[in-house]
Amino acid sequence: MVATLAGQQPVGDTADVGGERIEAEVVVVGAGLAGLSAARELKKRGVDVVVVEARDRVGGRTLNEPIGNGEIVELGGQWVGPTQDHALALIAELGLETFPTWNTGRNIFERNGKVRAYEGTIPKANPVSLAEVGVALKRLNGMAAKVDVECPWAQTELARWDAETFATWMRRNTKTATARDLLRLAIEAVWAAEPEDVSLLHALFYIRSAGSLELLLDTEGGAQEERVIGGTWLISDRMAAELGDAVHLGFPVRRIRWQQMPGEAGERPVEIGPHPVAVEADGLTVSARAAVVALPPAVAGRLEYDPIMPAVRDGLTQRMVQGTVVKCHAVYDEPFWRSEGLSGQATSADGPVSVTFDNSPPGGSPGVLLAFLEGNAARRATDLPPEDRRRIVLDCLTRLFGPKAAKPERFVDKTWATDEFARGCYGGYLPTGAWLMYGEALRAPVGPIHWAGTETATGWAGYMDGAISSGIRAAREITAGT
Amino acid sequence: MVATLAGQQPVGDTADVGGERIEAEVVVVGAGLAGLSAARELKKRGVDVVVVEARDRVGGRTLNEPIGNGEIVELGGQWVGPTQDHALALIAELGLETFPTWNTGRNIFERNGKVRAYEGTIPKANPVSLAEVGVALKRLNGMAAKVDVECPWAQTELARWDAETFATWMRRNTKTATARDLLRLAIEAVWAAEPEDVSLLHALFYIRSAGSLELLLDTEGGAQEERVIGGTWLISDRMAAELGDAVHLGFPVRRIRWQQMPGEAGERPVEIGPHPVAVEADGLTVSARAAVVALPPAVAGRLEYDPIMPAVRDGLTQRMVQGTVVKCHAVYDEPFWRSEGLSGQATSADGPVSVTFDNSPPGGSPGVLLAFLEGNAARRATDLPPEDRRRIVLDCLTRLFGPKAAKPERFVDKTWATDEFARGCYGGYLPTGAWLMYGEALRAPVGPIHWAGTETATGWAGYMDGAISSGIRAAREITAGT
Numbered sequence: 001m002v003a004t005l006a007g008q009q010p011v012g013d014t015a016d017v018g019g020e021r022i023e024a025e026v027v028v029v030g031a032g033l034a035g036l037s038a039a040r041e042l043k044k045r046g047v048d049v050v051v052v053e054a055r056d057r058v059g060g061r062t063l064n065e066p067i068g069n070g071e072i073v074e075l076g077g078q079w080v081g082p083t084q085d086h087a088l089a090l091i092a093e094l095g096l097e098t099f100p101t102w103n104t105g106r107n108i109f110e111r112n113g114k115v116r117a118y119e120g121t122i123p124k125a126n127p128v129s130l131a132e133v134g135v136a137l138k139r140l141n142g143m144a145a146k147v148d149v150e151c152p153w154a155q156t157e158l159a160r161w162d163a164e165t166f167a168t169w170m171r172r173n174t175k176t177a178t179a180r181d182l183l184r185l186a187i188e189a190v191w192a193a194e195p196e197d198v199s200l201l202h203a204l205f206y207i208r209s210a211g212s213l214e215l216l217l218d219t220e221g222g223a224q225e226e227r228v229i230g231g232t233w234l235i236s237d238r239m240a241a242e243l244g245d246a247v248h249l250g251f252p253v254r255r256i257r258w259q260q261m262p263g264e265a266g267e268r269p270v271e272i273g274p275h276p277v278a279v280e281a282d283g284l285t286v287s288a289r290a291a292v293v294a295l296p297p298a299v300a301g302r303l304e305y306d307p308i309m310p311a312v313r314d315g316l317t318q319r320m321v322q323g324t325v326v327k328c329h330a331v332y333d334e335p336f337w338r339s340e341g342l343s344g345q346a347t348s349a350d351g352p353v354s355v356t357f358d359n360s361p362p363g364g365s366p367g368v369l370l371a372f373l374e375g376n377a378a379r380r381a382t383d384l385p386p387e388d389r390r391r392i393v394l395d396c397l398t399r400l401f402g403p404k405a406a407k408p409e410r411f412v413d414k415t416w417a418t419d420e421f422a423r424g425c426y427g428g429y430l431p432t433g434a435w436l437m438y439g440e441a442l443r444a445p446v447g448p449i450h451w452a453g454t455e456t457a458t459g460w461a462g463y464m465d466g467a468i469s470s471g472i473r474a475a476r477e478i479t480a481g482t
Numbered sequence: 483m484v485a486t487l488a489g490q491q492p493v494g495d496t497a498d499v500g501g502e503r504i505e506a507e508v509v510v511v512g513a514g515l516a517g518l519s520a521a522r523e524l525k526k527r528g529v530d531v532v533v534v535e536a537r538d539r540v541g542g543r544t545l546n547e548p549i550g551n552g553e554i555v556e557l558g559g560q561w562v563g564p565t566q567d568h569a570l571a572l573i574a575e576l577g578l579e580t581f582p583t584w585n586t587g588r589n590i591f592e593r594n595g596k597v598r599a600y601e602g603t604i605p606k607a608n609p610v611s612l613a614e615v616g617v618a619l620k621r622l623n624g625m626a627a628k629v630d631v632e633c634p635w636a637q638t639e640l641a642r643w644d645a646e647t648f649a650t651w652m653r654r655n656t657k658t659a660t661a662r663d664l665l666r667l668a669i670e671a672v673w674a675a676e677p678e679d680v681s682l683l684h685a686l687f688y689i690r691s692a693g694s695l696e697l698l699l700d701t702e703g704g705a706q707e708e709r710v711i712g713g714t715w716l717i718s719d720r721m722a723a724e725l726g727d728a729v730h731l732g733f734p735v736r737r738i739r740w741q742q743m744p745g746e747a748g749e750r751p752v753e754i755g756p757h758p759v760a761v762e763a764d765g766l767t768v769s770a771r772a773a774v775v776a777l778p779p780a781v782a783g784r785l786e787y788d789p790i791m792p793a794v795r796d797g798l799t800q801r802m803v804q805g806t807v808v809k810c811h812a813v814y815d816e817p818f819w820r821s822e823g824l825s826g827q828a829t830s831a832d833g834p835v836s837v838t839f840d841n842s843p844p845g846g847s848p849g850v851l852l853a854f855l856e857g858n859a860a861r862r863a864t865d866l867p868p869e870d871r872r873r874i875v876l877d878c879l880t881r882l883f884g885p886k887a888a889k890p891e892r893f894v895d896k897t898w899a900t901d902e903f904a905r906g907c908y909g910g911y912l913p914t915g916a917w918l919m920y921g922e923a924l925r926a927p928v929g930p931i932h933w934a935g936t937e938t939a940t941g942w943a944g945y946m947d948g949a950i951s952s953g954i955r956a957a958r959e960i961t962a963g964t
Contacts, residue, residue, distance in 0.1 A: 163653075163678040165914045167645040196645040196915035254736070298800055302784050304902075311806065311864035311899040318780055318905065319913075321800050324793065376919050382793035417793040420786075423800065431801075431913035432647045433678035437858050 019283035022248075024050040026478060027279045027288040029253050029303075032060020033077075033464055034452040035294030036239040036247075037090070037471025043243065045479050050286050051243060052279055054252035054421045059236040061296075061425055062464070065329075065412050071361045072231045073329040073368055075414035076425065077464045078359075080232075081218075081225035083211055084465035086472070087235075091228060094238040098226040102358035103219045105338060108346035108400050111181060115400060121218070123347065129178035136173050136183060137213050144207035149458040152205050153439035162435045166203050167195035181349040188354050188374040190216050191429050191462075192323030197375070199432040206429075209461040219345065219357075223463065229362055232464065251281035252421075255304040256291060258447045277448040292474045294452040297442070298322050298423045313446055316438040319431060320455065322424025324417045326373040326381050328353075328393045330408035335360045335367030337401050344369060346400040352377035353396040369405065371397060382415040389413060427462040428455045443470070450474045501765035504730075506532040508960060509761045509770040511735050514542020515559075515946055516934040517776030518721040518729075519572070519953025525725065527961050532768050533725060534761055536734035536903045541718040543778075543907055544946065547811075547894055553843045554713045555811040555850060557896035558907065559946045560841075562714075563700075563707035565693055566947035568954070569717075573710060576720040580708040584840035585701045587820060590828035590882050593663060597881060603700070605829065611660035618655050618665060619695050626689035631940040634687050635921035644917050648685050649677035663831040670836050670856040672698050673911050673944075674805030679857070681914040688911075691943040701827070701839075705945065711844055714946060733763035734903075737786040738773060740929045759930040774956045776934040779924070780804045780905045795928055798920040801913060802937065804906025806899045808855040808863050810835075810875050812890035817842045817849030819883050826851060828882040834859040835878040851887065853879060864897040871895060909944040910937045925952070932956045 026042050028035045031053035042049040057063075064072040080087045080098060091098060109116055109123035118124040148155055170183050187195045190206070210216045216223055228234065240247050259276040275287040293300050301317025308314065335358055337344050344358025352373050359370035371393050373381045381389050390411050397405040416425035430439070443456040452474040457466030508524055510517045513535035524531040539545075546554040562569045562580060573580060591598055591605035600606045630637055652665050669677045672688070692698045698705055710716065722729050741758040757769035775782050783799025790796065817840055819826050826840025834855050841852035853875050855863045863871050872893050879887040898907035912921070925938040934956040939948030 159678075163647060163649040165645060165647065165650075167914070168647075168650050171645075194915055194919075196641075197913075308900050308902045311861050311897070314905065315803075315806065315861060315899065318803050321797075324797065379793050379797060379919055415793070417797065418790050420790045423796065431679075431915070432649070433676055433913075437676075437861055 019285060022050055022284070022286045023275070024048050024286055024288045026290050026292065027052060027277070027286040028292045028294060029256075029279055030060065030294035030453070031058040031236065031240060031247055031249070032294060033062065033236060033467035034454060034471040035060070035292065036236055036243070037468045038292045038294055038452050038475045039243055039246065039471075040239050041472045041475035042479065043246075045475065047479060049246055050288070051247045052251050052253055052281055052284065052286055053247065053249050054281075056250045058240045058247065058249070059233045061416070061422055062232045062236060063414070064231040064233040067329075067331050067366070067368075067410055067412065071366065073331070073359060073412055074231045074233065075327055075412070076232070076416075078227055078232050079224045080228070080464065081215070081223040082221060083215065084223070084460055084463065086468040087463070087465040090235060090468055094235060096234055096238070097229045099229055099362045101219050101224055101227055102335075102360060103343060103345070105341050105343035107343050110346065110348040110350050110400060111178065113350065117342065123182070125178050125182070126176070129176040129182070132174045132176055132179035133182050136170070136179065139173065140204065140207060141212050144204040144212075147201070147204050147208040149205060149209045151440070152201065153436050156436065158201055159436055161204060162199050162201035163432060164200050165196055165432060166198045166200050169200045170195050185347055185349060185354055186213070186217060189372070192325040192374040192378065192424070192426050193321075193429055194375045197321070197429065197431060199430050199435060201435045202430045205435065206461055209457065209459055209466070210463070224357070235464075248284060251284045253279055253281045253303060255280040255306060256293070256449065257306045258291070258449055260447050290448045290450060290478045292450045292452050292471070292478070294471060294474070296322055296422060296453060297428050297455055299421060300451070300453075309446060310441070312438055313441040316434070316441040319434040319438055320428040321431065322417070322422065322428055323426050324375060324378040324382070325425045326378045326389065326413055326415050328371040328373065328411065328413040329359060330369045330371065330394065330397060330405065331410040331412070332367040332369070332404070332408050335364060336404045337367075338364075342401065348396065348400060351396070352381060352392055353400070356397070356400065366409065369397060369401070378417065382417045386413075443473075445477065450477050501767060504532055504766070504768045505757070506530050506768055506770045508772045508774065509534060509759070509768040510774045510776060511738075511761055512542065512776035512935070513540040513718065513722065513729055513731070514776060515544065515718060515949035516936060516953040517542070517774065518718050518725070519950045520774045520776055520934050520957045521725055521728065522721050523954045523957035524960065525728075527957065529961060531728055532770070533729045534733050534735055534763055534766065534768055535729065535731050536763075538732045540722045540729065540731070541715045543898070543904055544714045544718060545896070546713040546715040549811075549813050549848070549850075549892055549894065553848065555813070555841060555894055556713045556715065557809055557894070558714070558898075560709055560714050561706045562710070562946065563697070563705040564703060565697065566705070566942055566945065568950040569945070569947040572950055573717060576717060578716055578720070579711045581711055581844045583701050583706055583709055584842060585825060585827070587823050587825035589825050592828065592830040592832050592882060593660065595832065599824065605664070607660050607664070608658070611658040611664070614656045614658055614661035615664050618652070618661065621655065622686065622689060623694050626686040626694075629683070629686050629690040631687060631691045633922070634683065635918050638918065640683055641918055643686060644681050644683035645914060646682050647678055647914060648680045648682050651682045652677050667829055667831060667836055668695070668699060671854070674807040674856040674860065674906070674908050675803075675911055676857045679803070679911070679913060681912050681917060683917045684912045687917065688943055691939065691941055691948070692945070706839070717946075730766060733766045735761055735763045735785060737762040737788060738775070738931065739788045740773070740931055742929050772930045772932060772960045774932045774934050774953070774960070776953060776956070778804055778904060778935060779910050779937055781903060782933070782935075791928060792923070794920055795923040798916070798923040801916040801920055802910040803913065804899070804904065804910055805908050806857055806860040806864070807907045808860045808871065808895055808897050810853040810855065810893070810895040811841060812851045812853065812876065812879060812887065813892040813894070814849040814851070814886070814890050817846060818886045819849075820846075824883065830878065830882060833878070834863060834874055835882070838879070838882065848891065851879060851883070860899065864899045868895075925955075927959065932959050
C-alpha cells in the first residue's frame with residue numbers, strides 16, 4: 001500500500017459527518033467469516049485494524065438460534081468437508097470440533113406425487129434417466145476442468161459457455177424429464193437459484209473452484225460431510241473475541257470516501273497519506289490507509305462510493321445476484337425417522353421443499369429436520385405470512401416423512417432474501433454475459449479498497465472455506481508491499 | 483388510498499433526522515420525465531405534491547449540453563417517433579416543436595475493415611445474410627406478438643423464452659457470421675447490451691411494447707424519426723417550471739420509511755393516517771400519504787426501505803441491470819458529410835462505435851456527429867481516461883467518414899454507467915429467469931409506495947414515451963380511490 005496523493009487532502013480528515021471518529025491502519029467492513037478472517041490475519045501481521053459491522057452480531061451468513069436445553073440450530077452456513085482446508089484449519093485453531101452429518105439409513109426421493117426410499121446415493125428412478133444424469137455430471141466436470149479459477153474473464157475461448165444458461169445446456173444434454181428434474185434439484189441445492197438464472201460458465205467456475213460436482217453435492221466425502229459442535233457461528237464469535245474492542249457492532253456503513261492512487265495508472269507509487277479512505281457508518285467514521293469490504297457483492301454495490309466505482313465494478317455489483325433460500329428447522333422430541341431406518345435426507349422434485357437433512361445436535365436429541373426452500377420456491381415462500389410458510393413446509397415434510405412430521409415442538413426458519421445485510425443466500429451468482437466482461441472486478445482492488453467475501457474466492461467460492469481464504473488473501477494484498 | 487394503521491404511529495411523525503421537514507399529500511422521488519409527469523398529473527387532479535430530486539437539475543436521463551452560439555447537444559434520450567403518443571402530446575402541450583432527424587444521403591456499414599456506403603435502409607452485405615436477418619426479424623416480431631405486455635409474468639407458457647439468452651436464439655436461427663453481426667448491432671442499438679446479456683423474453687416484451695422491431699430500429703417511420711427543437715431536456719424543464727417550488731433539487735434520497743397497509747392483505751381498507759410514508763434525503767424529509775418512486779429499478783433498489791421490500795421487489799431490483807452506453811458528440815464547423823452525399827448514419831461491426839447519426843441542430847450548423855458506444859464497448863470505454871476515449875471514438879469516426887472527422891472543434895461525451903443516479907442507460911433490462919418470477923414487482927405498489935419510470939411502462943418501455951405514461955399511470959393509481 002503506502003502511497004499518497006500530492007495535492008489532495010486525505011479524505012478521512014475532511015469528512016463532515018456526526019458520530020464517533022476513529023483512525024486505524026486498516027478498516028474492515030463486515031464481521032462475517034471473510035471480514036473477521038481478514039482482520040485476524042492483519043492483526044497477526046501487526047497491523048492496527050478496526051472492524052465495522054452493520055448488525056448487532058458477528059457471523060454474517062452464519063447464525064445460531066437457540067432451541068432450548070442449550071441446543072441450537074444453524075440458520076446459515078453449517079457444513080464443512082474434505083479439501084476445505086482453510087475452514088478446517090481455522091476450526092481447529094479456534095479449539096472447535098466437528099462431528100459427522102447424520103448419514104445413516106435410507107434416503108427419500110419424491111417426484112410426481114410418489115415418495116420412494118432408497119439405499120446409497122442414487123435415487124430410485126428409471127435407469128435411462130440416471131444414466132443421462134451420470135453422463136451430464138461427467139461432461140460438466142470435464143468442462144469445469146477447463147476453467148482457470150484465477151481469471152475466467154481472460155478465457156475468451158469460454159465465451160459460448162457464458163452466452164447460455166444452465167437451462168439451455170441441460171435441455172440439449174438430456175432427453176428425459178426425470179434427468180432434468182434431478183439436474184434442476186442439483187442446481188437449486190448448490191446455488192439456491194434455477195437453471196434458468198445461472199450462466200453455464202458460472203456453474204462451471206463454481207464446480208471447478210470446489211473440485212467437482214460430486215464434492216459439491218455429496219454428504220460423505222463431500223461439502224456436507226461434517227458439522228461444527230455448537231454451531232459454525234462460534235467460528236466468528238471466537239475470532240471476534242480475539243479481536244476484542246476492534247470490532248464495532250451495530251454500525252451500518254453507508255458511504256466510503258476514497259482517493260485514487262496514482263500508482264495504479266502505471267505511475268510511480270507515491271507515499272500514501274494517513275487517510276486515503278474513510279468508512280462512514282451511522283454514528284461512526286473510521287479513517288484508514290486501506291479498507292477491506294467483506295460484503296456480498298450485491299450488498300457492497302448498495303453502499304455509496306465517493307467517487308463512484310469504475311463501470312466494471314459497479315456493473316459487476318449490478319449483475320451479481322444473491323441466491324434465494326429459506327432455511328427451515330422442524331424440531332421434534334426425537335429423530336423419529338432414524339428408528340424407521342431413514343437418514344432424514346430427502347429430495348423432492350415436487351417441492352416446495354427441495355432438500356432435507358437430519359440436523360439433530362451431536363447427541364441426537366432433540367430430533368431436527370432441516371428443510372431448504374431454494375430458488376423460485378424460496379422467493380414465493382419468503383413473501384408469505386410466517387404461518388403459511390410453516391404450513392407449506394410441514395405439509396411437504398409430512399409427505400416425505402409421514403404424519404409424525406406434521407407436529408413439531410418448534411419451527412424455526414430464516415428468510416435470507418429479506419435480510420437487508422445479506423439480500424439472499426447462499427451466495428452471489430452471475431447471470432449470462434457477466435463473467436467475461438465484469439468478472440475481473442470481483443477482487444481487483446480499487447484505490448485503497450480491497451474486496452473479500454466468499455464470492456471473491458478461487459477455492460470453494462460460495463462456501464465458508466472461500467470466505468475465510470478470501471479474508472486472508474485481502475489481508476495479504478494489503479500487507480504485501482510493507 | 484386513504485387508510486391508516488390502527489395502533490401504528492405514522493412513520494412521518496416519528497423519524498428523527500436532521501434538515502428541513504415538509505408534509506405533502508404525495509411525494510415523488512426523481513424529477514426525470516416519469517417523476518415530473520406523475521407530479522404534473524397529480525397537480526392537475528388537485529393533489530398537493532412535492533418532488534425530491536438528487537441531482538441539481540431535472541431531466542433524469544435527458545440532458546442538454548451547450549456547445550456555443552446558443553446551440554446544444556443532447557447527452558441523453560433525444561428521439562421521438564410515430565405511436566409515441568404520450569411524448570408527442572406532452573411536447574405539444576408544453577409548446578415545444580419537433581424537427582425531422584437528418585436522414586438524407588447514403589448510409590455507411592463497416593465490417594471486417596471494409597467501409598461501404600449504401601442507399602436506403604439495407605446495408606451492403608451478401609444476400610444470404612440479409613435474407614437470414616429478414617427471416618429472424620419476422621420470427622421475432624411473430625413471437626413478440628404473443629407477449630402480453632400487461633403481465634408477461636403470468637404467461638408461464640413463455641417460460642422457455644425466459645430460459646435462454648438472445649445469443650442462443652440467434653445462434654440457432656442464423657447460419658452466417660454477417661447475419662449474427664447485424665443482429666448483434668440491433669441488440670446493442672436497442673438495449674445498450676449484448677445478445678448474451680438479455681433474456682429472449684425481455685427482448686420480445688420490449689419489441690411488443692414498442693410495436694415491432696422495425697419501429698425500434700428505423701429512423702423515418704420509427705423511434706428515431708424526430709427530434710425536439712432546443713433539446714428534449716426542455717420537456718422536463720417546462721414541467722418543472724409549472725410545478726414551481728414543489729420541486730426540490732439537490733436532495734439525494736437515502737431512505738424511505740413506510741407502513742404496511744392492511745387493505746392489501748385482503749382486509750377491509752382502513753383510513754390512512756396523514757403520513758404512512760416518509761422520504762428521507764440528505765437535509766430534507768418529506769412525509770406524505772403516498773410516494774411515487776420514479777427511478778431506474780437498479781437505483782430504486784439502492785435506497786434503504788424501512789421495513790425492507792418484499793423478496794419479489796428486492797429480487798427484481800437485484801436482477802434488473804442498466805444498459806451501458808457512452809454517448810459522444812463530435813462538433814465540426816459544418817456537417818461536411820452532407821456535401822459528400824452521406825447521411826451521417828453509420829453502423830460498424832468492428833467498433834468501438836456501433837452507430838452514428840447526424841445530430842446537427844435544425845439549422846444545420848455546426849455539424850454534429852453523434853456516436854454511440856454500447857454494451858461491452860461502452861463498459862470498456864467508460865473506464866478509460868477521457869482523452870483515450872476521445873481518441874478511440876475519433877479513430878473510428880475517421881475510418882467511417884474520412885480524415886475530416888479526425889479534428890472536431892469540440893468533443894463532448896457522457897458515460898452514463900458512472901452517473902450514480904442513473905447507473906447506466908438507455909434503461910434497465912432483465913437477464914434470463916427473471917421476468918416470470920420477478921416481473922410482477924415492476925409496478926405493483928408496495929403499501930403506500932408506487933413505482934414509475936420507463937421500465938415500468940407497457941407501451942414504449944425504455945423510451946421517453948414510456949417514462950411519461952408511467953408517471954401518469956402512477957398518479958392515476960394513487961388518485962383512483964379518492
